[in-house]
Amino acid sequence: MTATKESDQQRAPTVQELDRVTIRFAGDSGDGMQLTGGQFTRTTAVYGNDVSTLPDFPAEIRAPAGSLPGVSGFQLSFSSSDIHTPGDEPDVLVAMNPAALKANIGDLPRGGALIVNEDAFTAQNLKKVGYEANPLTDGSLSAFTVFAVPIGTLNARALEGLDMTTKQVDLTKNFFALGLMFWLYERSMEPTLRWIEGKFSARPVIAEANRRALKAGYAFGETTEMFHERYEVRPATLPPGTYRNITGNEATALGFVTASKLAGRAIFYASYPITPASDILHQLSTYKNFGVRTFQAEDEIAAIGSAIGASYGGALGMTGTSGPGMALKSEALNLAVMVELPLVVIDVQRAGPSTGMPTKTEQADLLQAMFGRNSDSPIPIVAPATPAECFDYAIEAWRIAMRYMTPVLFLSDAFLANGAEPWAVPDVADLPSIGVPNHTDPATFQPYARDPETLARPWAVPGTPRLEHRIGGLEKQDITGNVSYDPENHHRMQVLRAAKVAGIANDIPDLQVAGPPDGDLLILGWGSTYGPIRSAVERLQAAGKSVAHAHLRHLNPMPRNTGDVLAAYRRVLVPEVNLGQLLWLVRAKFLVPAEGLNRVRGKPFRISEIEDKANEMLTGIPS
Amino acid sequence: MDPTGNGHAVGEGELPVLTRKDFTSDQEVRWCPGCGDYSILAQTQKVMPDFGFPKENIVFISGIGCSGRLPYYMNTYGFHTIHGRAPTLATGLKAARPDLMVWVITGDGDALSIGGNHVLHSMRRNVDIKLVMFNNRIYGLTKGQASPTSELGKRTKSSPDGTVDRPISPLSIALAAEATFVARSVDTYTEHLQQTVERAGWHHGSAFVEVLQNCNIFNDGAFREFTDRDVREDRMLVLEHGKPMVFGKDRDKGIRLNGLAPEVVSLGDGVTEADLLSHDEEAEDPYLAYMLSRMWWPEFPVPVGVFRRVSRPTHDQLISAQLESAVAKRGAGDLQSLLKGGETWQVS
Numbered sequence: 007m008t009a010t011k012e013s014d015q016q017r018a019p020t021v022q023e024l025d026r027v028t029i030r031f032a033g034d035s036g037d038g039m040q041l042t043g044g045q046f047t048r049t050t051a052v053y054g055n056d057v058s059t060l061p062d063f064p065a066e067i068r069a070p071a072g073s074l075p076g077v078s079g080f081q082l083s084f085s086s087s088d089i090h091t092p093g094d095e096p097d098v099l100v101a102m103n104p105a106a107l108k109a110n111i112g113d114l115p116r117g118g119a120l121i122v123n124e125d126a127f128t129a130q131n132l133k134k135v136g137y138e139a140n141p142l143t144d145g146s147l148s149a150f151t152v153f154a155v156p157i158g159t160l161n162a163r164a165l166e167g168l169d170m171t172t173k174q175v176d177l178t179k180n181f182f183a184l185g186l187m188f189w190l191y192e193r194s195m196e197p198t199l200r201w202i203e204g205k206f207s208a209r210p211v212i213a214e215a216n217r218r219a220l221k222a223g224y225a226f227g228e229t230t231e232m233f234h235e236r237y238e239v240r241p242a243t244l245p246p247g248t249y250r251n252i253t254g255n256e257a258t259a260l261g262f263v264t265a266s267k268l269a270g271r272a273i274f275y276a277s278y279p280i281t282p283a284s285d286i287l288h289q290l291s292t293y294k295n296f297g298v299r300t301f302q303a304e305d306e307i308a309a310i311g312s313a314i315g316a317s318y319g320g321a322l323g324m325t326g327t328s329g330p331g332m333a334l335k336s337e338a339l340n341l342a343v344m345v346e347l348p349l350v351v352i353d354v355q356r357a358g359p360s361t362g363m364p365t366k367t368e369q370a371d372l373l374q375a376m377f378g379r380n381s382d383s384p385i386p387i388v389a390p391a392t393p394a395e396c397f398d399y400a401i402e403a404w405r406i407a408m409r410y411m412t413p414v415l416f417l418s419d420a421f422l423a424n425g426a427e428p429w430a431v432p433d434v435a436d437l438p439s440i441g442v443p444n445h446t447d448p449a450t451f452q453p454y455a456r457d458p459e460t461l462a463r464p465w466a467v468p469g470t471p472r473l474e475h476r477i478g479g480l481e482k483q484d485i486t487g488n489v490s491y492d493p494e495n496h497h498r499m500q501v502l503r504a505a506k507v508a509g510i511a512n513d514i515p516d517l518q519v520a521g522p523p524d525g526d527l528l529i530l531g532w533g534s535t536y537g538p539i540r541s542a543v544e545r546l547q548a549a550g551k552s553v554a555h556a557h558l559r560h561l562n563p564m565p566r567n568t569g570d571v572l573a574a575y576r577r578v579l580v581p582e583v584n585l586g587q588l589l590w591l592v593r594a595k596f597l598v599p600a601e602g603l604n605r606v607r608g609k610p611f612r613i614s615e616i617e618d619k620a621n622e623m624l625t626g627i628p629s
Numbered sequence: 630m631d632p633t634g635n636g637h638a639v640g641e642g643e644l645p646v647l648t649r650k651d652f653t654s655d656q657e658v659r660w661c662p663g664c665g666d667y668s669i670l671a672q673t674q675k676v677m678p679d680f681g682f683p684k685e686n687i688v689f690i691s692g693i694g695c696s697g698r699l700p701y702y703m704n705t706y707g708f709h710t711i712h713g714r715a716p717t718l719a720t721g722l723k724a725a726r727p728d729l730m731v732w733v734i735t736g737d738g739d740a741l742s743i744g745g746n747h748v749l750h751s752m753r754r755n756v757d758i759k760l761v762m763f764n765n766r767i768y769g770l771t772k773g774q775a776s777p778t779s780e781l782g783k784r785t786k787s788s789p790d791g792t793v794d795r796p797i798s799p800l801s802i803a804l805a806a807e808a809t810f811v812a813r814s815v816d817t818y819t820e821h822l823q824q825t826v827e828r829a830g831w832h833h834g835s836a837f838v839e840v841l842q843n844c845n846i847f848n849d850g851a852f853r854e855f856t857d858r859d860v861r862e863d864r865m866l867v868l869e870h871g872k873p874m875v876f877g878k879d880r881d882k883g884i885r886l887n888g889l890a891p892e893v894v895s896l897g898d899g900v901t902e903a904d905l906l907s908h909d910e911e912a913e914d915p916y917l918a919y920m921l922s923r924m925w926w927p928e929f930p931v932p933v934g935v936f937r938r939v940s941r942p943t944h945d946q947l948i949s950a951q952l953e954s955a956v957a958k959r960g961a962g963d964l965q966s967l968l969k970g971g972e973t974w975q976v977s
Contacts, residue, residue, distance in 0.1 A: 052972050197972060243976075250973045260968055274725045294955035296962035298726055299948055303717070304750040311710070311717025311747075315690075318639050318708060318718065319726035341711050431973065434965045468706040468722075468729050471685045476701050477653070478691075478709025488656070489701065 007017045021236045026085035027191065031183070032110045033102030033123075035078040040182040044081025044426075045184055049197045051251035051428050054241025058537065060092035060610065065364045067170055072126075072134045077109040078080035082426075086240040090537035092393075094612040098190075100183055102126060102157070105135045116149040121186070123179065125158035130501030153232055156225075157182050164222035165215050173214075178219040185223025192238050195220055225381065247430035253283070254393035254422035257429065258326075258352060258624065259289040261400025263296050266322055269404060270442045274316030274323045277300040281364040282420040283326045283354040290420040304333035311349065314338060315346045316475040318477075320444060320467035322404060326352035329371050330361065336379045339413055343383050343503065345477045346454075346463045348414075349409035350400075355419040355533075357608045362463050366608025368422035375415045376562060376591070378422040382500055384507035385397035386410070387561040389417040391536035394429040396422060399559060405440040409513070410506055411462040417561070419583075421534040421610050453487030458511075461506035463487075511563040517571050521547060521554030528575035530600070532558040532588050535581055535611060542616035552626055558588070569596040577623050579603060581616050647678040654704040665816030665842035666695060669763060669826075670702055672819060673732075676827040680730065687730045688722065692739035694770050695844075696763040699734045701918045713744025716751040719758045720944070727945040730830070733760040738768050741777040741799060752806035752835045759836040762799060766842040768847035769776045770870060785847075793864075800922035800936060803837035804915045810836035811918060811937040815856045821867070821933060828935055834943050855926040864926050868934030873905040876930045884929070891920055893929060910938045 029046065033039045040061055050057050059082040071075030083093035098119040101107040103126035114120060127142055141147050142154050161182040180287040181198075188195055194615060197452045198220060206213035206337055227233060252260075266273045275298065277287040291300040299321075303309035317323035327335065332353045342349045353372045357363035375387050387405050390399040396418055407414040445451060445464030453475045454463050466473040475487060483490035484498055519528070521543060531539045536557050543555040556571055558564060572592060578600035580589040589602040603619045652674045660666045677687065689700035691710035700707030710718050715733045723731050733751075740748050740762045751758060767785065768774040774787035778799065782791035803811045810832040814825040822840065829836040841852045855864035865886065866876045874884040875896070883905035885894045894900050909917060918937040925931055942950075955964075 018723030048972060052974050054974055054976065241976075246977050248969065248973050248975055250970045252970075256970075263962075264964060265965065272725065274721055278719060293962060293967070294965070295959045296964070297952060299952065301721070301724060301948075304746055307714060308717040308720070308747055308750065311714040312721030312724070315708075315712075315718035315723075316725035317721075319722045319729070321725035323721060323725070336715065337711055345708075430976075431968050434968065453783045468684055468688045468726065471683065472709075474685055474705050474709035476656075476703075476709065478700070479693075479711055480706075480709065 019234050019236050021192070021238050023238050023240065025087060025203060025239070026083060026089060026093075026454045027098070027237060027239055028081065028096045029098045029187065030079055030081040030096035030098065030110060030113070031114060032077060032079040032098045032106035033180065034071055034105070035064055035066065035076045036071065036177075036444060037078070038177065039063075039078045039080050039102070042180045042184045043082055045198045045201065046187060046193070046425050047082050048201070048251055049081070049188065049193050050084045051249070051426075052370065053193060055086065055239055056089050056242040056244060056428060057084040057251070057426065058092045059090055059426045060421065063365050064498060072103055072105050072131045074105050074109055074135055077106050079106070079110060084239055086242050088242060088244070090540045091610070091613060094614055100187065102180070102183065104131045104137055104141070107141065108135045108137065110425065111147075116151060118150050119153065120147065120150045121153045121155060121183070122284040123157040123183070124154040125156050135388070146473065148281075150302045155186070155226070156231070160226060160570060161219050161222060164218045167269075168215055168218075169211055170215060175215065175604065178215050178531050181216050181219035182223035182226070185220040185225075186227050187223075188220075189224045189227030190233060190236055192236055218505050221495045241544065244428065245430065249428045251422055251426050251432055252394055252397075252429040252514060253426045254390070254396045255285040255354070255416055255424070256289060257394055257396035258400050258416075258418060258423075259293075261397040262290065262322070262324065262404070263293055263298060264397070264434070264437065265401045265404035265440065266296070266298070267434070268437055269322060269408060270441045272321045273298045274313060274321045275299070275326070276303050276312045276323070278303050278306045278309050278315075278331060280306075280328045280331050280355055282423045283331075283352060284297070286326045286352065286354075306331040307338060309558070310335040310338040310349075311416075311481060312402050314342050314345075314347060314349055317349050318319060318345075319466070320465070322348070322350070324350040324352070324625050326354065328354050328356045328364070329358045329374070332371060332374060333378070339385065340379045340381070340383050341479050342413040343379075343385060344479050344482070346411045348404075348411055348465070350403045350407055350414050350416055352416045354423045355417060357606065367534065367610060368583050368606055368608065369417070369419050369535070370587065370606065371417060371448050372426055372532070372561060372584065372587040373590065375417060382504060383503045385413050385415055385562065386507055386510055387415045387417060389533045389559060389561055390422060391533060391557050393422050393427050395559070397429070400441065401437070408440065408442045409462065410460050410510060412507060419532060419534050425534075444470065445473065446470055453477060454482050456483050456502070458465050461502060461509060508563050510560075511566045514560045514563075514565055517556050517558065517565040518537070519554045519556045519571060522552055522573035525552035525554060526575065527551070527553045527577050527620055528572065528583065529555050529579045529616065529620065530558070530572070530588070530592065534562060535583065538611040538613045538616055539581060541613040545613070545617055546620055551620070552622060553624070561588070568592075572596050572598045572600065577601065579620060579623060581611055581619070642890070647684060647847045648940070649674045649678065649955070651684060652677045654702050656701045657835050658702050659698065660695060661846050663845040664767065665764060666699070666814045667843070668819055668822065669761070669840055669842065670699055672744055672823040672826055673761070674703065676823055676830060679827060682730050686728060687732070689732045689734060690719045690722070691734040692736070692744060694736040694739045694768070696734050696736040696739065698870070699702055711876055713739050713742070714747060715756065716744065716747040716760065717918045720751055720754070720756045723945050724948050727757075727949060730757045733758050734845065735760060735762050737762065737764045737766060737799065739957070741797060748802070748837075749806045752808040752837060754802055754944040755807070755809055755834045755941050757945055759832070759838070760827065761838045761840060764799060764839050764841040765842045765844035765848055766796075766851045767844050769844045769847050774898070798922050799839045801919060804919050804922055804937060808837040808937070809834035809939050809941050810935070811922075812837070812935045813839045813841070813933045815841045815852065815865075815933060817856055817858070818861065818933070825934065828938075832938060834941055844847065851946040855931050864930050866924070866930040866932045868908045868910070868921070868932050868936065870908055870910045870935070873907050875902060875905065882930075891924060910935045912937070913939060963975035
């Protein structure tokens with residue numbers, strides 16, 4: 007140990023303090039990049055940084071090794087201050103093979119650091135992705151600070167003597183890279199060592215291999231003379247509280263379990279496997295001791311049908327899916343509209359149309375949610391803006407569904423679902439009840455009599471004596487709920503259903519504005535564009551621009567003051583990861599000449615794209 | 630947690646003695662005069678009091694088609710859903726509310742065409758539902774198109790030159806899907822129908838009952854050749870558990886196994902009841918029931934009765950057992966610690 011200390015003194019790297027760092031891990035889809043990124047995120051969150059992540063992986067489970075379609079990436083940004091996005095571009099790119107380098111180098115700014123697994127740059131691998139010469143030696147990477155590390159070889163040496171195949175040894179090299187990054191950014195290995203302990207408790211050799219790989223990577227950083235600087239990013243000053251790291255899908259699942267508690271009703275969650283919503287099913291299926299019933303249905307229609315059946319029985323029936331599944335559920339959604347039963351449907355949006363790009367993000371199901379059913383079919387829509395907010399809006403969805411006896415659509419997306427951020431864990435005792443009573447009084451019972459305030463019909467569940475009644479998809483006579491073909495009755499019921507949903511506007515918070523209450527430019531967003539919009543607006547405001555940000559969480563109905571907010575600015579910009587859907591709605595609804603910024607690449611916006619567009623619009627405004 | 634919400638007590642109190650009238654709703658029945666559905670409704674209403682279930686704990690769920698209207702006429706809880714999907718709603722309801730008795734009312738188009746997938750999966754899961762399928766071999770409510778049970782070559786409005794689709798046997802499908810109770814009856818054979826519906830009602834698990842039902846408007850006489858009162862004893866085989874398969878007005882014919890196939894034989898001339906197949910509705914393996922499901926007039930008498938009745942844990946029992954075992958192993962869930970998850974840190 008003394009020797010190491012001496013050598014440390016000889017060449018101890020300087021520690022540079024940074025406010026924010028963005029790292030991208032990239033490798034083969036079998037290289038464990040998502041796990042590596044996830045471990046770095048956990049460690050960084052526990053350390054107290056603010057953190058935001060962007061997992062980016064192919065739909066193919068194992069595309070041909072070393073090929074461009076098989077590249078899987080995980081970008082995370084961590085900071086000593088409040089951040090809203092996983093970063094526009096990485097400061098450091100870790101590339102485990104030539105394909106990962108080729109697919110990602112375009113995003114690395116000049117001067118950025120590049121750490122590559124030198125061992126993977128074989129003639130064969132280079133040829134696979136069309137490199138004619140080795141980029142590590144041909145000078146083409148001269149704009150970057152390149153650290154070529156023989157990760158595979160060093161890792162294999164560290165694992166010598168373990169009873170493992172060469173292939174198994176190779177699978178642990180991601181932890182060597184992780185260890186090296188932990189050293190470079192002064193992170194503790196403890197959280198990951200604890201994770202290894204738990205994960206591989208039944209497989210001691212694999213546990214030992216991962217431990218050795220991680221420690222070898224860390225030790226390599228310490229002993230090599232390759233790195234002249236280490237970096238420190240101090241903990242962020244977040245509001246006081248108990249924090250954990252959470253993804254959008256995790257927050258959604260936890261929000262539903264919490265809604266169940268606050269409503270005093272059991273969950274029935276039915277789903278058909280679909281990317282990127284399946285994790286909600288996986289997670290909820292482990293909460294059986296909370297009374298959560300999960301059901302993997304035979305198809306999307308059975309999933310929503312069974313959820314409606316469960317709600318009919320008095321439970322919190324819900325189903326989760328993505329765009330193609332939403333399309334299949336639309337007929338049953340309308341049944342829920344007609345029978346006016348509470349139901350929550352989660353659409354974790356992904357790039358479409360059709361199968362599209364299943365693992366990539368998009369927010370292009372808004373108009374489907376608004377209008378994608380036969381006839382006039384009003385359904386409330388909520389959309390969380392950040393991964394952690396998925397928790398709040400899962401509860402809000404259920405509050406609305408039960409109070410107004412209506413299906414509610416919850417629009418998440420792949421970026422929110424898989425992205426992670428720190429979350430201040432709420433105290434359950436502080437959360438208000440959202441429970442509504444069942445109707446039990448036969449004297450006052452009419453299946454379609456309405457609460458004068460909410461226009462909700464009574465929830466009368468089977469098993470309640472003397473409330474036997476029939477409901478169904480045929481038009482209902484007002485009040486009695488009997489089948490009716492009366493023309494005037496149909497008109498009245500269509501208007502009532504619309505008025506009930508529109509009236510929710512009186513029961514949701516006003517649209518908040520970050521920035522001046524009036525001025526040159528309002529940037530209006532919804533869903534996962536929150537982070538990049540907020541970051542862009544902060545930059546613009548810091549530059550003295552008259553710019554404000556408003557973000558809709560209730561898309562149907564919108565907050566009552568939405569029109570007034572839009573009218574208070576000279577220009578309105580609506581950035582969306584679709585071709586202009588909220589834009590279409592606000593232009594139609596409020597007659598404002600709002601303008602769109604629309605990019606659909608399966609990726610979130612860069613902050614700079616929104617900032618540039620805002621600046622362009624601002625220069626057009628005479629001061 | 631109480632799945633009904635708000636601690637509402639289910640089915641408490643005394644059980645009054647109910648009659649058919651208690652199960653008759655105030656809605657006017659609107660099937661065509663002469664429709665076989667009237668008989669199915671009447672038999673269903675008649676057997677309901679026998680189960681001793683409070684009527685508020687009984688739910689009828691239907692799909693689309695003429696059969697779909699039945700819940701409106703039952704004075705129980707009822708849900709007229711969408712085409713083909715009734716089994717899905719029933720599955721969710723039964724999973725959330727194991728205390729309810731759930732009936733699914735469907736037709737040959739609803740159950741075997743648009744809803745085929747759901748029938749298959751509700752049966753294989755042994756969802757505790759009593760599914761009664763009205764088979765009239767035609768689409769009635771849409772005014773006369775071919776259905777999945779219409780005979781090959783049938784001329785209908787949608788197949789003026791005859792269908793080119795081979796029909797499927799509903800009971801073969803139910804057996805292949807692992808239904809634990811499989812039966813057939815006939816609308817006009819009222820005492821048998823009543824018995825069959827009642828036995829389905831007593832079964833715990835997925836019951837599939839095919840009722841051969843006459844649509845006197847669009848497919849009149851579809852089953853007349855073997856169901857008419859004066860011929861049915863010779864052309865139908867009434868299955869009785871543990872009894873040899875004898876049929877005929879004079880009880881002089883029977884079904885014998887010849888190799889792997891059934892054959893009709895006359896009793897006498899050395900053939901005795903001991904040579905005949907004996908019906909075993911409780912056989913664990915489905916071969917006998919499947920063979921019976923393939924027998925059809927005129928090659929064979931058409932079997933009616935209970936083809937199969939076996940006992941297996943139901944879907945809701947298995948779900949509830951997993952919930953109970955999770956609580957036993959890990960204790961009732963503590964929400965606050967669930968929200969905290971594995972790794973937390975404090976900011977002060």
